Amino acid sequence: MSVQTSDAVLARMMALHPKIIDLTLDRMWRLLDALGNPQNDLPPVIHIAGTNGKGSTQAMIRAGLEAAGHRVHAYTSPHLARFHERIRVAGDLISEPDLTAVLDECYDANGGGNITYFEITTCAALLAFARTPADYTLLEVGLGGRLDATNVIDAPALTVITPVSIDHQQYLGDTLAEIAGEKAGIIKRRVPCVVGPQQDAALAVIEAEAARHMAPVLAYGQQWHVGAEAGRMVYQDETGLLDLPKPNLLGAHQISNAGAALAALRHLGIASGPCEAAVTQAQWPARMQRLCKGPLVDTAPHAELWLDGGHNPAAGDAIAALLKDMPKRPTYLICGMLNTKDIGGYLRPLAAHADKLFAVSIPGEAATLPAAETAHAAESAGLTAVQSDSVQEALSAINALDSNARVLICGSLYLAGAVLRENS
Secondary structure, three states: OOOOOHHHHHHHHOOOOOOOOOOOOHHHHHHHHHOOOHHHHOOOEEEEEOOOOHHHHHHHHHHHHHHOOOOEEEEOOOOOOOHHHHEEEOOEEOOHHHHHHHHHHHHHHHOOOOOOHHHHHHHHHHHHHHOOOOOEEEEEOOOOOOOOOOOOOOOOOEEEEOOOOOOOHHHHOOOHHHHHHHHHHHOOOOOOEEEOOOOHHHHHHHHHHHHHOOOOEEEEOOOEEEEEEOOEEEEEEOOEEEEEEOOOOOOOHHHHHHHHHHHHHHHOOOOHHHHHHHHHOOOOOOOOEEEOOOHHHHHOOOOEEEEOOOOOHHHHHHHHHHHHHOOOOOEEEEEOOEOOOOHHHHHHHHHHHOOEEEEOOOOOOOOEOOHHHHHHHHHHOOOOEEEOOOHHHHHHHHHHHOOOOEEEEEOOHHHHHHHHHHOO
């Protein structure tokens, strides 16, 4: 008799709907009702939406809450190397037996009905969270907010909206205001909403939606402020000032992500010590992650090897700013992207900071942009570019050019996941 595995159940779930993304909540409500509505039995929920910085902000909030002694559930997507990364139960990644059990239960309760992979796996996460005691639940939106599968909590303790920018236009709208409206769909009646730095058009939409729900707004530049000062980070709100180390997650954009996390933690009454832990102890893979060991590192042992999963123009701007501030060193990009992304908008900011780009297709990903098209787009963005058959081949070629180079593998979380699996 074969042993059931989570991978086997997940594979069956992929066939339950013809589309990967189909934004509506009707199927969620149906399955949750069949499961006994576990979303109503969760510890206090912090719901996080936004285009950039959701995962980093969630990681910092979790680090702060755990440093304060709290047990925290956390749900995020996509995963990088293993599905289990999406579901953290009371501080620990969900175990294989528990994951298999809740996935199988959701599959049976669904009764063969149409439901997307993300929807049914979100139900599984909520079921696991409802059955394990904890103090808080952190839910990261998958796509948008208003019709996202995570938007099934009637009264969260807090909502958070990180910076909104243009992305996923085919699902969320063509303008910044339309996209902000979808993100603001997580705002609930009288529930405070922490708002990270926003462009004016996005902020206006978010504030209007908050006013409609009588939801207090805790906005960057109004109710709280954060910035770098003398090599440190200074945060201030109506309760006082925090003089903290810079975030251990690299990049100037992490200052504002840390600010949003601190605003959330301070609203929850978390003390200054755990707030410092939020910015110094958070871990979030594939966000300017330095790779220091593994087979890929062995290929270029003297190189400085980095991995980042950012994939839209705002991410390109953030990475460019970080590369600009790094010590000068020959810099090469290994890039693979999905065919749904604005590759030109992503690469143009990077052109001034890279000597050459090696384009790859994302292994095992049907929606990958072919390496040839990535190389062509890179040339159009002002980069010298060539194609490679794999990250390993590209890294070997870079090592032959300059064994002491800085190498950034970038362009997609799916590529980052493939790299982490290959380098494990």
